[in-house]
Amino acid sequence: MGKVREFIEYNYRHFNAAALVDAAKGYEKHLDEGKKMLVSLAGAMSTAELGISLAEMIRQDKIHMISTTGANLEEDLMNLVAHNSYKRIPNYRDLTPQDEWDLLENHLNRVTDTCIPEEEAFRRLQDHVFKVWKDAEDKGERMFPHEFLFKLVNSGVLEQYYEIDPKNSWMLAAAEKNLPIVVPGWEDSTLGNIFASYCIKGELKASTMKSGIEYMMWLADYYTNNAGEEGIGFFQIGGGIAGDFPICVVPMLAQDLEREDTPFWSYFCQISDSTTSFGSYSGAVPNEKITWGKLSIDTPKFIIESDAxxxxxxxxxxLLDQ
Known part of the structure; x- marks a missing residue:
């Protein structure tokens, strides 16, 4: 048994700690039964460098699909190519409006205690990704947002900029495996905004980028072809559209397409600090999802109310037995 796993097994016995152990054991059992697992990424998990552990999960086939915000998709690559220019601000709670303005003036965009360097991160990617977009458009090709970034990564053009160990980039691991990904609401990401700006200027066509509806159509086929009779697992990190979008595919298939033999999601875990009583969907307990036709009575359900x-x-x- 790995040292971290041994520590968790010995010390995490109650409350959120026990929920973590139960969820991890349920995840492991799910994989041992030969079922697939979807992981959804909300918040700023890439800027939090979740890739250090997430990439290895992908390499070891413990994740079979990812649903992610556009921000997490691009911010993993930004960290890959501009890590040395990131600035950490441990005293971020003490910043004044003038301090924040000074960060803006220095092209540093803050995410809690970490500033993403605009010039080194956004602009270092921009010219290269525009070329990928434009080349596809000139050939009459259309792709999903993540497919364009996979193409960019696999071309090797970014290797000259790498500033972290590549094994810690979950996007590199995903691109190597051509991992299935859906990116709902990609348009609100930085690259989504940049793509829109090119469309406004007439340099690209909006139709070159496949849409969220097309992602849902693709997901419907993926779930149908991969769920078998028992369904796919759902491990949700945070809330928001990264989780809300993919989980809806099951009731859509069963209710809207009337495919009544569609299996429910067969495992569910959410890491969240959202409060249910505030009316937050992200904080809803898993049982509520039964009423929406997403989970069954028998689906193993876990919620870890803590910091993702x-x-x-x-x-x-x-899970990696580290």
Whole structure:
């Protein structure tokens, strides 16, 4: 038994700690039964460098599909090519509006205690990704957002900029495996905004980028072809559209397409600190999803009410027997 796993097994016996162990064991049992697992990424998990553990999960086939925000998709690559220019601000709670303005003036965009360097990160990617977009458009090709980035990564053009160990980039691991990904709401990401700006200027066509509806259509086929009779598992990190979008495919298939033999999601775990009583969908307990036709009475259900930046790497370390 790995040291982290041994520590967790021995010390995590109650409350959220026990929920973490139960969820990890349920995840492991799910894989041992030969079922697939989807992981959804909300928040700023790539800027939190979740790739350090997530990439190995992908390499070891413990994740079979990812649903992610456009921000997490691109921010893993930004960290890959501009890590040395990131600036950490541990005293971020003490910043004044003038301090924040000074960060803007220095082209540093803050995410909690970490500033993403605009010039080194966004602009270092921009020219290269525009070329990928434009080349596809000139050939009459259309792709999903993540497919364009896979093409960019696999071309090797970014290797000259690498500033972290490539094994810690989950996007590199995903591109190597051509991992199935859906990116709902990609348009609100930085690259989504940049793509829109090129469309406004007439340099690209919006139709070159496949849409969210097309992602849902693709996901419907994926679930149908991979769920078998028992369904796919769902491990949700945070809330928001990264989780809300893919989980809806099951009731859509069963209710809207009337494919009544569609299996429910066969495992569900969410790491969240959202409060249910505030009316937050992200904080809804798993049982609520039964009423929406997403989970069954028998689906193993877990919720770990804690900080995903702490919990997710521990669950992954447990599963990787580290």
């Amino acid at each position: 930046t702490i919990v997710a790497p521990l669950v992954f370390a447990y």
